[in-house]
Amino acid sequence: MCGIVGYVGKRPCRDLLVAGLEKLEYRGYDSAGISLLEDGRIDTVRAVGNLANLRAAAGIEPDGDGAVAVAAPPATIGLAHTRWATHGRVTEENAHPHGDCSDAVHIVLNGIVENHSELRAELSEQGHVFSSETDAEIVAHLIERNYDGDLTEAVRRSFNELRGHYAFAAMHAEQPETLVAARQECPLIVGLGSDEAFIASAIPAFLAETRRALIIENGEIVTVTPEGASITDAAGNPVERDADQVEWDEDTAEKGGYATFMRKEIDEQPDSVAETIADRLPDRDRVDLSELEIVPEFIAGMRRIVIVACGTSYHAGLVGRYAIEQWARVPVEMDIASEYRYRDPVVGEDDLVIGITQSGETADTLAAMRLARERGAKVLALTNVMGSQATRDADAVLYTRAGLEIGVAATKTFTTQVAAMYLLGLWVAQHRGTIPDERLAELIAELKAIPHKIQETLDSVEDQVKAVARAEHEGRFFLYLGRNIGLPICLEGALKMKEISYIPSDAYAAGEMKHGPIALLDESTPVVCVATESPTLEKMLSNMEEVRARGADVIAIATEGSPRVAEASDLAIEIPRTDWVLQPIVAILPLQLLAYHVARMLGLNVDQPRNLAKTVTVE
Ligand code: G6P
Secondary structure (H helix, E strand, O other): OOEEEEEEOOOOOHHHHHHHHHHOHHHOOOEEEEEEEEOOEEEEEEEEOOHHHHHHHOOOOOOOOOOOOOOOOOOOEEEEEEEOOOOOOOOOOOOOOEEOOOOOEEEEEEEEEOOHHHHHHHHHHOOOOOOOOOOOHHHHHHHHHHOOOOHHHHHHHHHOOOOEEEEEEEEEOOOOOOEEEEEEEOOOEEEEOOOOEEEEOOHHHOOOOOOEEEEOOOOEEEEEEOOEEEEEEOOOOEEOOOOEEOOOOHHHHHOOOOOOHHHHHHHOHHHHHHHHHHHHOOEOOEOOOHHHOOOHHHHHHOOEEEEEEOHHHHHHHHHHHHHHHHHHOOOEEEEEHHHHOOOOOOOOOOEEEEEEEOOOOOHHHHHHHHHHHHOOOEEEEEEOOOOOHHHHHOOEEEEOOOOOOOOOOOOHHHHHHHHHHHHHHHHHHHHHOOOOHHHHHHHHHHHHHHHHHHHHHHHHHHHHHHHHHHHHOOOOOEEEEEOOOHHHHHHHHHHHHHHHHOOOEEEEEHHHHHHOHHHHOOOOOEEEEEEOOOOOHHHHHHHHHHHHHOOOEEEEEEEOOOHHHHHOOOEEEEEOOOOHHHHHHHHHHHHHHHHHHHHHHOOOOOOOOOOOOOOOOOO
């Protein structure tokens, strides 16, 4: 989830590029850089931290408060980037732009190159020398290898050698009037001005300069000059497309045309989950988490796993517990970090303690992880933020790759955490030999298909969810019931509902309903039942009958093609079929949307609910 800006035209572009990066600041980043081409030479400045650091490194001073602005160099073509680290630590060397061996090709990239290790090995063997740990640098060297005077052709050939989820832009020292960019899944837009053009990962980067935007689609390569842009497909065939006039104001543009960040982030989930699993499933029957720096012998011999977390991260841990126990047959204990840290836990050398925290800064989770480490346990941090405190306090780190989440209600960070827990479950099972190869291959195939199933669900359930929201948004209470792997989804659905709609909501293990909560039910209670395919579906169906017998409305989340769930409910919202352990990552989507639409119908600020703040990483 990085930010890309490129410019080619007649104006000095350094300050235009930095201004473009500033407009992408809302996306979050940990480092930034800029490359300018002038007189056949490319100069680069990169800096860790915020744009003030980049400005200082580039000798750009703020022009307010009596400070003297340094005149911009006359370069009229350049590339700039803000990085949210995925491969490689947060360092100046790993910040973009990246160059090839002779500094003739420079590139900026957003996303993940899945086959980076193969390509790096191949290019190294051919004599290419790398100066960063990133997957992105590969692209500069590939273009170098493929270049024979035509940058578009070199980018096209390189593009066809890459696998993954990315968009990148390139320039060449010999081509002072040409930028070439390519897109595979990650967004890429060209802004067309008069005698100038921009390339960007999001429209706000150039909105102050031009409103004519040309959207680049998957599998396309675009060549941009001051005169305009020409698109080809990956085979080199020309593609005709007209530019659109962007009518958005700046605020809407920041939200990519969405009314709220939360809704935008809900829709980012196919992408962020794909990025999280991409290169970690390199083969059909192997999970690669070698980044974890935990020796396989420890995994094979460990006694149990303890998961500690808060809030939504705790719910992701609960899903993870089912997956790990099911596949790896290791006992998993789960605790809320603020409880665990104060209960003098029995934990020690043969235990793996997993701290889940999207921010990597939640005090209770950090304290629980530290306590476990002091007592000799191996500690793994599962986090979304490189360089956060959790990464420094842990023996090993597994990153989710959700990018910055601005909405306070966690959505894409939850599904990426769940995806990472699935990876961990399979990886542990692989090392402990508890899963037959065929079964592992099946689950890997299912996991790879999850981003598409998330997309399918987001495309199909919205109208039904809106209808429920319309009918129920003035209600006084929501109850969520589930069993087994459906229960954490109910807990997370109820949390979303209460935190952004302020409607009291409770989630219960359906088998416990008869021990008290059943007293809450009457004709006015909407009961959301997560009734996806699972070994406890029969039991869940009986619980749904009990609810209906009390006159309450049953809204079921069902696996597609489950007529009995449809019969046992007033409304069944169907999600695509997948392995039952993987259903939660899809089942949560209608519940996120339900909370969202209820809150919007009540006129509430879903991005910043009352009394709540997002934990932020302190720089
Ligand atoms: C806050 C947020 C929640 C989040 C929790 C834990 O309460 O509002 O959305 O789940 O903190 O945060 P962490 O960064 O540790 O995952």
